[in-house]
Amino acid sequence: MEYVRYIQALIEEQKALGAVEGEVVSRYGHIPQIAPEAYNIYTFAPLTEERLALVEQNIGREIPCQYRTFLIHVSNGLYIFHRGLFLYGHQGSFKREQVVQGPFDLSDPNVYERPKNADKSCFFFASYSKDGSRLYMKDDSDKVYYCARRDATPLKEWNSFSEMLIEEIQRLKSLHDAEGILQVPSEETLPIA
Numbered sequence: 654m655e656y657v658r659y660i661q662a663l664i665e666e667q668k669a670l671g672a673v674e675g676e677v678v679s680r681y682g683h684i685p686q687i688a689p690e691a692y693n694i695y696t697f698a699p700l701t702e703e704r705l706a707l708v709e710q711n712i713g714r715e716i717p718c719q720y721r722t723f724l725i726h727v728s729n730g731l732y733i734f735h736r737g738l739f740l741y742g743h744q745g746s747f748k749r750e751q752v753v754q755g756p757f758d759l760s761d762p763n764v765y766e767r768p769k770n771a772d773k774s775c776f777f778f779a780s781y782s783k784d785g786s787r788l789y790m791k792d793d794s795d796k797v798y799y800c801a802r803r804d805a806t807p808l809k810e811w812n813s814f815s816e817m818l819i820e821e822i823q824r825l826k827s828l829h830d831a832e833g834i835l836q837v838p839s840e841e842t843l844p845i846a
Contacts, residue, residue: 663733663822667681670693677698678695682694693733694732697729697730702725705721708724711759712760714773720814734825734828737782737835738821741761741778742758743758743759768787768804775789780802782839784801784843786808795813
């Protein structure tokens with residue numbers, strides 16, 4: 654889980670801009686220039702095995718090992734750079750009076766908004782804020798694939814979840830200034846031009 658070092662380093666950098674740490678959700682990198690309660694990084698308390706079993710029941714499949722490890726040992730989802738990239742998890746209860754809800758739910762891309770040409774082996778786990786394009790894994794491979802929102806045809810691939818997450822953290826970080834503000838057109842937050 655080499656990517657954990659990169660997440661931790663990013664969190665430490667963003668803490669300098671402000672942080673709110675809680676039992677369920679923690680926010681780092683306060684960016685009031687965007688909105689009074691906006692933060693660049695959101696992490697969520699890891700899932701228990703019982704909660705993970707509920708997620709798998711809801712999506713009708715097992716979660717691939719690489720992502721299962723992330724959800725149980727690191728974070729139940731993750732928002733990177735003002736929701737530039739979000740990794741999904743288990744949303745849990747939804748209460749409008751809460752300032753921050755849980756992560757986007759894995760059932761959304763895997764059950765309700767699944768691309769029509771995705772075969773049963775595709776597990777969708779992340780999306781980009783700019784256009785809803787997605788990341789997914791296949792049961793028979795460690796690779797991670799990037800695709801459009803409604804078309805699972807791979808447009809880019811990484812060798813592993815760890816490789817993808819490290820590369821995307823570094824790339825998205827390079828697009829923001831020291832105050833956490835995006836310095837390029839939002840189209841450049843996508844992994845391909």
